[in-house]
Amino acid sequence: MTRAVQYVLLLGVAAVFLGPLYWLVTTALKAPDEIYQFPPAWWPSRLTWENFGLAWDAAPFDRFFLNSTIATVAGTALKVANAVLTAYAFVHLRFPFKNALFLVILGAMMVPGHVTLLPNYLTVATLGWINTYAGLIIPGIGSAFATFLMRQHFRTLPREVTDAASVDGAGHLRTLWQVVLPMSRPMLVTVVVITAVEEWNNFVWPLIVTNTAEMRTLPVGLLILKDQEGLSNWGTIMAGTLIVLAPMLVIFFVAQRWIVGGITAGAVKG
Amino acid sequence: MTALGETVRAHPDAPVRPAASARPRPLREYGLFALMVAPNLIVIAVFAYWPIVYNAYLSLTDWNMIAVRPTFVGLANYARTLTDPAFHQTLWVTVAFTGLIVAGSLLIGLALAVLLDQPLMGSRIVRTLSFAPHVLSGAAVATLWLFVFDPGYGLVRALLDPLGITAPDLVNSSDGALFGLVIVYLWKNAGFAALIYLTGMQGLPRELDEAAVLDGAGSWTRFRRVTLPQLRPITFFLLITTVIGTFQAFDVIAVMTGGGPGDATTTLSWAIYSEGFEAFDAGRAATLSMIMFVLLLIVTAVQARIMERRMHL
Numbered sequence: 001m002t003r004a005v006q007y008v009l010l011l012g013v014a015a016v017f018l019g020p021l022y023w024l025v026t027t028a029l030k031a032p033d034e035i036y037q038f039p040p041a042w043w044p045s046r047l048t049w050e051n052f053g054l055a056w057d058a059a060p061f062d063r064f065f066l067n068s069t070i071a072t073v074a075g076t077a078l079k080v081a082n083a084v085l086t087a088y089a090f091v092h093l094r095f096p097f098k099n100a101l102f103l104v105i106l107g108a109m110m111v112p113g114h115v116t117l118l119p120n121y122l123t124v125a126t127l128g129w130i131n132t133y134a135g136l137i138i139p140g141i142g143s144a145f146a147t148f149l150m151r152q153h154f155r156t157l158p159r160e161v162t163d164a165a166s167v168d169g170a171g172h173l174r175t176l177w178q179v180v181l182p183m184s185r186p187m188l189v190t191v192v193v194i195t196a197v198e199e200w201n202n203f204v205w206p207l208i209v210t211n212t213a214e215m216r217t218l219p220v221g222l223l224i225l226k227d228q229e230g231l232s233n234w235g236t237i238m239a240g241t242l243i244v245l246a247p248m249l250v251i252f253f254v255a256q257r258w259i260v261g262g263i264t265a266g267a268v269k270g
Numbered sequence: 271m272t273a274l275g276e277t278v279r280a281h282p283d284a285p286v287r288p289a290a291s292a293r294p295r296p297l298r299e300y301g302l303f304a305l306m307v308a309p310n311l312i313v314i315a316v317f318a319y320w321p322i323v324y325n326a327y328l329s330l331t332d333w334n335m336i337a338v339r340p341t342f343v344g345l346a347n348y349a350r351t352l353t354d355p356a357f358h359q360t361l362w363v364t365v366a367f368t369g370l371i372v373a374g375s376l377l378i379g380l381a382l383a384v385l386l387d388q389p390l391m392g393s394r395i396v397r398t399l400s401f402a403p404h405v406l407s408g409a410a411v412a413t414l415w416l417f418v419f420d421p422g423y424g425l426v427r428a429l430l431d432p433l434g435i436t437a438p439d440l441v442n443s444s445d446g447a448l449f450g451l452v453i454v455y456l457w458k459n460a461g462f463a464a465l466i467y468l469t470g471m472q473g474l475p476r477e478l479d480e481a482a483v484l485d486g487a488g489s490w491t492r493f494r495r496v497t498l499p500q501l502r503p504i505t506f507f508l509l510i511t512t513v514i515g516t517f518q519a520f521d522v523i524a525v526m527t528g529g530g531p532g533d534a535t536t537t538l539s540w541a542i543y544s545e546g547f548e549a550f551d552a553g554r555a556a557t558l559s560m561i562m563f564v565l566l567l568i569v570t571a572v573q574a575r576i577m578e579r580r581m582h583l
Binding site: 009010013080082139234 | 306309318328413422423457461
């Protein structure tokens with residue numbers, strides 16, 4: 001294949017991945033008369049922000065944003081804390097039947113999340129957590145895969161260093177916080193990144209467990225907006241979609257290195 | 271082999287050597303272990319293991335989620351489901367959907383990886399671009415594509431119309447909707463497969479390829495006979511994870527088609543949701559959940575077997 005053909009292919013690939021995003025941004029910035037004309041205007045003749053105002057008026061995006069942020073930050077913090085504490089305990093502490101217990105934790109990876117929806121909904125209802133942050137967050141903070149990654153990593157740290165800390169009189173929690181974690185920063189970043197991306201994009205659980213606009217997260221709020229606008233107000237819907245996608249897009253292009261690294265490392269090490 | 275000066279470390283699972291001062295009372299250590307592990311273990315027990323037990327029980331009952339208690343009906347739900355033509359359609363849609371997405375992601379991913387592996391200007395940017403959709407919200411991506419596919423003012427029509435082609439309806443027609451979903455999932459996930467393949471390709475030793483060049487093998491032969499076989503573990507990994515992920519795919523289906531039109535895009539994952547949360551038929555939703563659980567358990571077990579065998583080599 002000649003270089004020229006390769007460049008044409010490369011451009012084609014770029015167009016395929018950029019095209020829909022370009023279509024999204026330009027539609028969100030178009031006035032209605034230009035959205036509904038055919039053939040379409042490839043670039044809006046007049047940039048307008050009115051679609052964003054309409055979307056914001058149609059649904060409480062500030063609440064969605066707040067809820068998504070709370071769920072992502074709290075969910076990620078609790079899940080990673082669980083993973084780190086569990087992994088440390090399994091590497092550095094004695095306990096009867098430790099290996100069997102670890103298999104119990106790993107086995108949770110065999111349970112497909114989608115299969116747990118109905119029972120978890122019923123459990124959360126029994127606990128009185130429907131439409132609460134607890135219901136939104138807590139069912140997701142158990143961690144098998146992240147625990148596995150952290151444990152594999154802790155095992156590679158030289159034993160001499162943790163032993164030295166305990167000779168110096170540091171307790172386990174201090175050793176973990178001041179010795180083990182600082183040595184584990186890259187793995188910690190990986191685990192935080194994969195968890196946070198998952199939490200932010202989570203859809204089906206927040207859809208089931210919340211039932212008022214005040215408790216919806218961004219992806220679910222967008223579905224509500226779409227259903228209420230029907231399939232006609234494309235300007236409003238595209239503006240809402242852009243509001244939902246923009247934060248992640250910006251974060252992705254800024255922190256690309258860590259996100260790509262985290263997700264591929266998380267994938268390949270599984 | 272141990273390099274000179276490197277300390278030989280005991281197997282990490284070997285009992286920890288009591289360090290000088292601090293390990294006298296095992297009970298205290300047991301207590302600390304329990305405290306550190308309990309939160310994780312409790313959440314896992316309640317929200318990962320208990321659901322399987324609960325599903326197994328509910329699948330033997332008839333319950334509308336309002337009545338005080340479920341009515342025990344034995345295996346009736348299974349008997350009804352397994353002989354139900356609607357369930358056969360659901361299974362067929364799930365298999366077609368999964369097959370198309372798995373084959374598509376692997377083929378497109380591999381082709382993309384080969385292209386991005388060339389020393390071309392801008393290939394890093396294209397790699398980033400193709401990966402970006404993977405981290406975006408499926409619900410938002412689906413909403414975006416609804417407008418791309420819009421038969422009146424969408425991008426697909428805008429591109430095909432000048433060529434004299436009538437744009438297919440990829441959302442509302444029963445023939446097109448499944449393909450519409452597949453296109454969106456491929457757009458979202460092919461870049462991920464490409465990146466995994468690319469990482470794998472760049473980690474391969476050059477010697478084999480160079481030897482093949484000396485033997486006069488052309489680039490296609492080298493790709494087929496040298497590169498591809500070495501990528502087999504990666505292909506296997508992507509195959510398994512894509513099957514498991516696609517079986518549970520939900521957000522794009524929920525936003526784009528809601529399982530329709532009719533039952534044209536009703537996959538097992540959509541059926542679980544609609545039986546449980548639209549029809550409020552807990553027994554049937556639980557039965558479908560158990561079926562999905564068993565199917566995915568088989569996939570996972572095969573994966574575990576093969577991974578284990580490879581690790582012992």
